[in-house]
Amino acid sequence: MVPETKLSPEQHQKLSRIVYKESGIVLNEKKYNLLVARLAKRMRIKKISRVSDYIRLISTSPDEFIEFIDATTTNHTYFFRENKHCEFIIKTMDNTKPLKIWSAASSSGEEPFSIAVQLLSNLFSFTIYATDISGSVLRQCQKAIYPKERVKNVPLSILHTYFQKGTGKWQDHVKVKSKVQQNITFEKFNLLSDTPVETFDIIFCRNVMIYFDTPTRQKVVNSLGRALKSGGYFFVGLSENLHGLEHNLSLVLPSGYKKK
Ligand SMILES: C[S@@+](CC[C@H](N)C(=O)[O-])C[C@H]1O[C@@H](n2cnc3c(N)ncnc32)[C@H](O)[C@@H]1O
Numbered sequence: 059m060v061p062e063t064k065l066s067p068e069q070h071q072k073l074s075r076i077v078y079k080e081s082g083i084v085l086n087e088k089k090y091n092l093l094v095a096r097l098a099k100r101m102r103i104k105k106i107s108r109v110s111d112y113i114r115l116i117s118t119s120p121d122e123f124i125e126f127i128d129a130t131t132t133n134h135t136y137f138f139r140e141n142k143h144c145e146f147i148i149k150t151m152d153n154t155k156p157l158k159i160w161s162a163a164s165s166s167g168e169e170p171f172s173i174a175v176q177l178l179s180n181l182f183s184f185t186i187y188a189t190d191i192s193g194s195v196l197r198q199c200q201k202a203i204y205p206k207e208r209v210k211n212v213p214l215s216i217l218h219t220y221f222q223k224g225t226g227k228w229q230d231h232v233k234v235k236s237k238v239q240q241n242i243t244f245e246k247f248n249l250l251s252d253t254p255v256e257t258f259d260i261i262f263c264r265n266v267m268i269y270f271d272t273p274t275r276q277k278v279v280n281s282l283g284r285a286l287k288s289g290g291y292f293f294v295g296l297s298e299n300l301h302g303l304e305h306n307l308s309l310v311l312p313s314g315y316k317k318k
Contacts, residue, residue, distance in 0.1 A: 061101035062109050063094055069109050073097065076116070077130050080123075081191055082250040082274035085130065096129040128192045132269065135165040137172050137204075138211040140264060143293045144173050146311055147260060148180050157184040160258045162249060162282060163266035164188035167199035167234075167242075168208065173262070174238045175212075175220040187256070189247030199244045202234040249278045254285035261286050264313075265295035276303050283307065286317045 065073070073093060074085040085093045097112065104122065106112045116123045151157065157177070161170040170188035177184050190196055203224070209217060209232055220238050224231035247254075249266070261282050267275045283305055286292055292307055292315040294300065299313060307315035 061098050061107050061112075063098055065090070065094060065097075065109055069113065072113060077127065080127050080250070081131065081248065082271075082278070083130060083269045084271050084274075093130065097126075100126055100129050124193065128194050131190075131192045131195075133165045133192060133195050135168045135265070136211065137168045137209050139169065139172070140296045140313075141172070141211075142296075142312070143262070143264075143314055144176050146314060147173075147291070148176060148182075151182070151259075153180060153182045157182060157260060158256070158258045159184060159186045159260045160254075160262065160282075160285065161186055161188040162247065162261060162263045164190050164195075164199065164244070165192075166195040166204075167202065167244070168204070169262060169264065170199075170242050170244075171202070171234050171238060172212075174241050175216050175234075178238065178241070179216060179219065184241060186242045187258070188242050188244050191246065191248045193246060196244050196246060199242075202239055203228070203231050204234075206230050206232060249281070250274065254281065257285055257287050258290060259287055260291045260293070262293045264293055265298070267294060267298055272302060275300075279303050279305050283317065288317055290317050291315065292317065 070090060070093070077083050077085050097109070101107070101112050104112070104115065106115065116126050159173060161173065164170050167188065170186045174186055188199060209221065212221070217232070220235050221232040222235055224233065263278065263282055267278060270278065279300060282292065294313045296313050300307065300315065306318050308318065310316045
């Protein structure tokens with residue numbers, strides 16, 4: 059079945075409003091093709107050919123509503139991405155004190171696992187709370203299995219110590235060892251509507267606020283700022299910053315902030 063791929067201006071507006079209200083992700087005219095591609099995928103899975111029928115489905119089925127929001131997220135990530143932030147932690151933090159870290163918008167787990175293997179190899183004790191809005195990426199985190207090309211930036215010594223090579227049909231994959239997994243809790247968390255109940259020494263919120271507009275970024279920074287301990291660190295993606303937002307954080311390295 060080939061789904062209808064053109065949206066009327068009203069349909070585009072309706073769908074992008076639904077996404078914005080739920081996740082904060084802005085899918086304006088510039089993101090029209092992306093929205094259509096993600097929508098078409100869900101319509102094929104549900105064997106629906108008319109956009110109007112799909113819109114009706116997401117307004118009556120909470121399960122499909124969740125799948126639709128999930129489909130509109132961009133989950134691109136890889137091991138040791140923007141690793142300067144983790145190197146900074148290892149260089150400046152005391153490894154005799156346990157660290158509480160939050161990887162907010164962890165996608166499929168590469169970010170929290172990269173942090174964990176480096177902290178383990180530098181003898182830190184720590185816990186990582188890794189969260190995302192997308193249930194499908196969190197399921198990948200739980201499996202902890204990745205195609206080999208995703209670990210091409212991981213130093214060999216770390217790869218040998220903390221990853222298991224796949225065999226047979228898994229020979230092109232690696233699995234993160236359980237001694238790494240046991241330091242991490244994965245949970246669904248919507249940055250827009252869920253409230254953090256704990257406080258953290260370090261929060262990573264990288265490469266997600268680029269999908270938000272200024273009011274949403276401000277809301278997220280307020281909420282995560284409250285969840286950060288005094289003197290704690292807050293990292294955004296290297297192409298992101300907190301310009302134009304109110305906060306009580308000082309820039310201490312590129313895209314890295316410290317709470318006063
Ligand atoms: C591009 S990935 C970033 C992954 C990782 N932090 C990195 O820098 O490589 C962005 C993630 O943000 C998540 N996301 C988008 N909107 C969100 C929201 N409102 N609450 C929580 N996570 C959200 C997406 O599901 C996606 O997995």
